[in-house]
Amino acid sequence: MTDEICSRDAYQVSTDAAVVEVGDDGVILDRTVFYARGGGQPGDTGTLRWHVGEVRVVDTVKARGEVLHVLEPEATPPSVGAAVFAEIDWARRHTLMRTHTALHALSGIVFTDYGAKVTGGNMEPGIARMDFELDGISQEFGREVEAKLNVALQQDHPVHVGFIPRAEALTDPDLIRTKVSLIPEAVDPIRVVDIVGLDRQADGGTHVRSTREVGHVRVVKTENKGKTFRRIRIEVADKAQAGTPSI
Numbered sequence: 001m002t003d004e005i006c007s008r009d010a011y012q013v014s015t016d017a018a019v020v021e022v023g024d025d026g027v028i029l030d031r032t033v034f035y036a037r038g039g040g041q042p043g044d045t046g047t048l049r050w051h052v053g054e055v056r057v058v059d060t061v062k063a064r065g066e067v068l069h070v071l072e073p074e075a076t077p078p079s080v081g082a083a084v085f086a087e088i089d090w091a092r093r094h095t096l097m098r099t100h101t102a103l104h105a106l107s108g109i110v111f112t113d114y115g116a117k118v119t120g121g122n123m124e125p126g127i128a129r130m131d132f133e134l135d136g137i138s139q140e141f142g143r144e145v146e147a148k149l150n151v152a153l154q155q156d157h158p159v160h161v162g163f164i165p166r167a168e169a170l171t172d173p174d175l176i177r178t179k180v181s182l183i184p185e186a187v188d189p190i191r192v193v194d195i196v197g198l199d200r201q202a203d204g205g206t207h208v209r210s211t212r213e214v215g216h217v218r219v220v221k222t223e224n225k226g227k228t229f230r231r232i233r234i235e236v237a238d239k240a241q242a243g244t245p246s247i
């Protein structure tokens with residue numbers, strides 16, 4: 001199994017690694033800083049370099065329980081056993097970390113203030129949508145949520161990542177609300193992302209260290225998609241706050 005560094009340190013941009021397997025669908029390393037697509041967060045892009053070559057990684061996905069670095073078409077991959085230097089596109093990833101953290105803050109606020117549960121969500125760097133089970137939604141609601149969200153982000157809530165035993169997670173009210181029971185049974189312990197005082201949920205994604213780093217967020221659209229199906233679209237401002245990687 002690949003050591004997935006980003007599950008402990010989202011700010012590590014590169015690592016030395018060894019190639020474990022090379023297939024038609026991509027490259028598996030013994031350790032990696034790349035995040036594999038999941039939980040609404042896209043997979044990382046970046047590069048693999050070794051003494052005689054370099055390839056672009058155009059996506060990262062989970063396959064057969066492994067992290068698969070998907071290479072650009074026609075690329076010559078490194079060979080099995082080769083020592084490589086794996087590096088992600090940090091600007092893109094950091095924008096995703098800000099976007100992902102903004103979505104968590106949004107879900108916490110909409111639950112706490114309106115009692116609405118999240119039913120789905122998706123993100124690209126800088127833009128995202130989140131779906132809620134909610135009776136009414138209006139432009140005023142969008143503006144109100146936007147204002148609350150930005151106030152909360154500026155309060156600079158710390159973001160803590162921890163691991164707790166599955167049995168404990170299944171009895172935790174915050175985690176029950178965010179459907180921890182849907183996580184495959186083999187996953188134990190469970191990774192928990194806690195935006196202290198705002199939102200706490202089981203999550204595999206990458207987030208910033210504290211909410212001020214997200215910067216300003218705009219609610220760009222609110223939509224009624226069905227009887228109690230409401231969608232909020234957000235955008236994080238272009239300007240990244242201090243996103244210093246830990247190398």
Ligand SMILES: [Zn+2]
Nearest residue numbers: 039100203205
């Ligand atoms: Zn998440």
